[in-house]
Amino acid sequence: MWRRNGLSLVLLALMLLFLGGQIAAGLQVYNDELQRHGSTSVDLWHYLVSGHFISATFENWESEFLQMGMYVLLTVSLRQRGSAESRPLDPAQEQERVDEGPAPWPVRRGGIWETLYGHSLAIAFTIMFLLSFALHAIGSWRSECVEKRLEGLPPPGFLDHLFSSTFWFESMQNWQSEFLAVLSLVILTIFLRQKDSPQSKAVQAPHSQTGD
Incomplete structure (x- = not known):
């Protein structure tokens, strides 16, 4: 099981580890903010359903799914000469490898x-992006409502928040960083190598080689 699924298991473990760290730190930050405004602290369960946690979590998930979904679609038709992340420039050089065995149903x-x-x-990434975007919007709105109440101000309506600069600042700051990360991978794999990594060309491969 480990040999066949080690990569997925380690990635899942790391995600859960850092999610746990986010929850622990976020709970402390949220309670500190509540106490500064003279409000009572919340327990773990109430924090997990709070706008503070939901917004922060799905704001990041949203940008990740957008990044991966767009990357999958863009690499269908676009190429980058010399990048290990690009399909070959010449369609004649491209052969789809299919292992022996029954095709999926x-x-x-x-x-x-x-x-x-x-x-x-692409459909799966689109659905996950839309769900994350919706949860980010709801969580961000609920978080701002709490902030306004603590400040003694009326909370905004959902649509007012959805079209506010605050919400779109939260989204865009993550979206641009995700595409910067992908751009870095596409460009750096032209010139740099990582021995034995499937994300890298062979160490001996010329810079001009595209793909495998």
Whole structure:
């Protein structure tokens, strides 16, 4: 099991580790803020359903799913000469490797099922992005409502918050950083190598080589 699924297991463990750290630190920060305004602290459960936690978590998830979904779609038709992250420039050089064994059932069924399966990765990232965006918007609005009440001000309506500069600042600051990270990977794999990594070209490969 470890040999077949080690990468997924380690990534899941790291995600849970840092999510736990975010929860512990976020709970402390949130309670400190409440106490500064003369309000009572909340327990772990009430923090997990608070706008503070929901907004912070799904604000980041939203940008990650946007990054990966757009990356999947852009690499379908766009190329970068010399990058390990690009498909070959010449379609004649491109061969899709298929291991021996039965094809997935949507392929065997054909028709609409095969069409949906052929785009299922982009569809999945789109759905996860939209769900994360919605939860970020709701959490961010609830968080701002709490802040306004602590300051003795009327809370904003949901649509007022959704179209506010505050909400879009939260989103855009993460979106731009995600595309910067992808751009860095695309460009740096032209010139730099990491031995034995599937994200890198072979150490001996020339800078002009694209893809594997």
